[in-house]
Each structure stands twice: as C-alpha cells, then as structure tokens.
Amino acid sequence: xxxxxxxxxxxxxxxxxxxxxxxxxxxxxxxxxxxxxxxxxxxxxxxxxxxxxxxxxxxxxxxxxxxxxxxxxxxxxxxxxxxxxxxxxxxxxxx
Numbered sequence: 001x002x003x004x005x006x007x008x009x010x011x012x013x014x015x016x017x018x019x020x021x022x023x024x025x026x027x028x029x030x031x032x033x034x035x036x037x038x039x040x041x042x043x044x045x046x047x048x049x050x051x052x053x054x055x056x057x058x059x060x061x062x063x064x065x066x067x068x069x070x071x072x073x074x075x076x077x078x079x080x081x082x083x084x085x086x087x088x089x090x091x092x093x094x095x
Contacts, residue, residue, distance in 0.1 A: 005055060007026060007029075008021040008022050008024070010052050010056070011033075011036075011037055011052060015036045015037065015039060015040065016032075016036060019032070026056050030061060031065055031068075031069065033053075034062055034066065034069070035065065035066060035069040035071035036071065037049060038050070038053070038066070038073060039071065041080075046077075046080050046084075050062075050081070050084060059084075062085075063081065063082075063085060063087070066090075069092075072092075073092050074092070075091040075092060075093055078092055
C-alpha cells in the first residue's frame with residue numbers, strides 16, 4: 001500500500017459525497033475508498049478506475065475489501081475485478 005498518496009488527488013469528489021475527501025486516510029479508510037472507487041465503473045472506464053486503486057492498494061487488498069464490503073458493488077464489477085486478477089468470479093448478490 002502506498003500510504004503517501006493523497007486520495008483527493010486521484011479520485012473524483014462525487015464518489016465520496018458523504019465524507020470530507022481531504023480527511024480520508026488510505027490505510028484507515030480502505031474499506032470505504034476501494035468500493036467507492038469502483039462504485040460507478042463500467043466496462044469502458046474499468047481499466048482506468050482500477051489502475052487508480054492499484055496506485056495505492058494491492059490486488060489482495062482490493063479483492064478482500066470487495067468480498068466483504070457493505071457498499072452496493074454490482075456483481076458485474078466483481079466479475080471484472082476477478083477477471084483482471086485471473087481468479088474465479090465472486091459475487092456480492094445471489095443470482
């Protein structure tokens with residue numbers, strides 16, 4: 001994890017509408033930052049969005065948080081993440 005990166009310099013403000021972006025800490029707030037960074041992603045923007053996360057977090061950290069988050073991350077996003085890291089697909093919601 002790259003703790004020196006300032007979150008507000010990487011991610012758009014609208015993803016963190018309910019918190020003060022400048023007060024987010026990459027380590028302490030990873031359970032909020034990781035899912036929010038992918039909350040609005042789609043097939044066209046996924047590569048760019050995940051690369052921003054990878055500046056800060058490892059694939060293990062990203063996957064671990066996405067598997068346990070209470071944020072509303074779509075199954076499609078989970079599938080794209082699993083595909084990127086060459087692992088079996090996982091889902092947040094039952095089909």
